[in-house]
Amino acid sequence: MADEKHDAPRSIKPLAIGYLVWHCVSSLAILVILTFTTLAYAGVYSVQEDLPQTVTLMGWPISAWLFIVGSWIAMGLVLVAGVSFAVFALTAQNMPERFGRAIVLGRVMFCLCALDLVFCIIQGDPVSLVATIISAILTAALALEVRALSKAAAQSVPKKSFVAESIDEEPVREELLEGYVRSLFKATTGYCTIMLAWGVLRVVYGLSSLIALPLALGGREATFGLVSSLVIMAIGVYLILSGRSGKTALSGSGSLSRFLLMCKVGVIVSGGALALFVFLLLLGTAPTSGEVFCAVVDLALCFAGLFNGSRLCAELGA
Numbered sequence: 001m002a003d004e005k006h007d008a009p010r011s012i013k014p015l016a017i018g019y020l021v022w023h024c025v026s027s028l029a030i031l032v033i034l035t036f037t038t039l040a041y042a043g044v045y046s047v048q049e050d051l052p053q054t055v056t057l058m059g060w061p062i063s064a065w066l067f068i069v070g071s072w073i074a075m076g077l078v079l080v081a082g083v084s085f086a087v088f089a090l091t092a093q094n095m096p097e098r099f100g101r102a103i104v105l106g107r108v109m110f111c112l113c114a115l116d117l118v119f120c121i122i123q124g125d126p127v128s129l130v131a132t133i134i135s136a137i138l139t140a141a142l143a144l145e146v147r148a149l150s151k152a153a154a155q156s157v158p159k160k161s162f163v164a165e166s167i168d169e170e171p172v173r174e175e176l177l178e179g180y181v182r183s184l185f186k187a188t189t190g191y192c193t194i195m196l197a198w199g200v201l202r203v204v205y206g207l208s209s210l211i212a213l214p215l216a217l218g219g220r221e222a223t224f225g226l227v228s229s230l231v232i233m234a235i236g237v238y239l240i241l242s243g244r245s246g247k248t249a250l251s252g253s254g255s256l257s258r259f260l261l262m263c264k265v266g267v268i269v270s271g272g273a274l275a276l277f278v279f280l281l282l283l284g285t286a287p288t289s290g291e292v293f294c295a296v297v298d299l300a301l302c303f304a305g306l307f308n309g310s311r312l313c314a315e316l317g318a
Helices: 002-007 013-042 064-091 096-123 126-150 162-175 179-211 220-251 256-282 289-316
Strands: 054-057 060-063
Touching: 013 064, 013 126, 054 064, 060 064, 064 096, 064 126, 096 126, 096 179, 126 162, 162 179, 162 220, 179 220, 179 289, 220 256, 220 289, 256 289
Parallel strands: none
Antiparallel strands: 054 060
């Protein structure tokens, strides 16, 4: 009886319908706000205060109408992509040839959610932030369900993302290990996950700093801020790539030696940054506490990944 339940076909319909309802409701809320904003700027809907005619981005004034038109275009594309994703996912079990398109649309929608999440964090809008997090969670859940169900389909589907591969393969590979080696495997995959999360935070912080810069005013401070923001984002991207390299290695499709090499470079760079901060302190120039904290975390993550990964590599004989 238990085997029959285990082998029973899974239904994607409840999750797909729930995603479709949430996507349409959240899009409708944005549509209402955008409609009233457009009518207000067109003079059809009266407001008490004068409306600003420009929107400032990185110190550059942008026409409010240009921003409104861009918002309409972005909202339309997201609405169509989300509805298409839900419809393809909803009908894929009966029409297996749609699994491939559903997987691609799922990836597109998750990337759009990630961009929206960054924008909400930069804007400091808590309501939109919560809504975007819910959208991202539902999108990821539906995308992973589509991928899981596509295994039984005879149709060809896009290559697995490293996230889906990690979810599928890491538990299987972990089950083959015992004792100390399994502990090393768990520790290494944990540090890779933290690298990914910390790298994303680094990129978001760099983007928020970049957008807040008054680049239009120029000057030495703006130039320094631009360089600093780009460096922060570059470090974040490197940490994401390092974490991804570790995840693919632990899933079986990558190389642990490549992950260890990236960790070694990370240790050298972050250690050099800390040494530079000490040198600046001796010269009487104090770096910010945020810069020191980030460098320490970078060094700790890369060193922990290198230490545990090296021991795991030695135990596995890779």
